[in-house]
Amino acid sequence: EAGVAQSPRYKIIEKRQSVAFWCNPISGHATLYWYQQILGQGPKLLIQFQNNGVVDDSQLPKDRFSAERLKGVDSTLKIQPAKLEDSAVYLCASSFRASGSTGELFFGEGSRLTVL
């Protein structure tokens, strides 16, 4: 079974530039998450999708961050304009949420963003 795919793995940009990250979840997983992991901290949820609808985006900085999952499969996270404090690893995860499921999240390898 293929895992969660993310690209690019690494990105370096100047502040005020824009960047986009892509995620393709495990086939059949209806729930998709974007987490931000700043160096030395645990992952923090940015947004959660159920199919193509947003379940929770309360911690997404909406003035600069946006995310979409148009067809309920892959997703894109965009930052525009980037700030220095956005330097982090952006982790995508997916899960199979149904009666009897275990609630486990499956993570991609992450996209490391450096803002100069």
Next chain:
Amino acid sequence: AQSVTQLGSHVSVSEGALVLLRCNYSSSVPPYLFWYVQYPNQGLQLLLKYTSAATLVKGINGFEAEFKKSETSFHLTKPSAHMSDAAEYFCAVTFNQAGTALIFGKGTTLSVSS
């Protein structure tokens, strides 16, 4: 609100020694608890999970954790550390299997020396 606190940002052990990584949770409803491991430049991998069945949970790579409601704890242990266990470990909590995201602790870096 739910949260987890991992005591000790860095733990160092010798190869063959006991590994103990501490996690305390806060939850107003029965929690589901998870331990994940992250190797350098990789995503998070599930080690084990507690979902209201047996309180002693066994995971991969010889790790186990015990859910103690009275102490609101879910500490991770391994009897004998291997060099390959060196990684970052995250405790996480949720209260509903079907539809809520995990809330993670800040992580504990485990170093293993020979």
